[in-house]
Amino acid sequence: MRLLVVEDDSRLLMQLDTLLRNHGYSVDLADDGKKALFQLSEHPYDLAIIDIGLPVVDGFDVIRRARKNSVECPILILTARERWQEKVEGLDAGADDYLTKPFHNEELLARIKALIRRASGQANPVIELGPIALDTRSEELSVHGKALDLTAYEYKVMEYLMLNPDKVVSKTELTEHIYDQDFDLDSNVIEVFVGRLRKKIDPENTLKPIETLRGRGYRLNKNLKGD
Structure with missing residues (x-):
């Protein structure tokens, strides 16, 4: 999943970058509102984390302009402000949730996962398709109740497909959402990951999970049966 983090505190920005990358996210950074608006207009994100007290363009205005420009990804506000009126203003501007500084890393990660799931119409942390189950909490994929041994990028590919079950997902889109922006978009590595996933999920070639x-x-095969 690809995230944008917008924070003018350079120390916190680097801490968030390290935290999120260590948990498997691809991360772009911005340290003011103008840069954030440019990033949001240029790249597709699965979620944006935006501080309210930004230089150049404040966080409220970034959110309003982003929504006006049809940016639909979930937005999580980070704020050091305790006044409830400012939290309400952020939500009214178009944010989906907020987190008050200082915060626990575990809470931030849980909110990110929940927002991404809900944006895909998945309220349950365990996403199921026939005998396949993806647990977004433990980041585990299982078939008929048996956990599979996946690499980090194999999991990312399957997670993105299962969060977009009705969508035909191009190789370019997959690459944009699981790799940093400087990755070679012409690489055939996505084909390799999909091939490995098919073998691990369906060694007998009976389910045909990925079309x-x-x-x-x-696209995921939505006709999978649980038996």
């Missing part, structure tokens, strides 16, 4: 739509991308 390939030639020239378009990949």
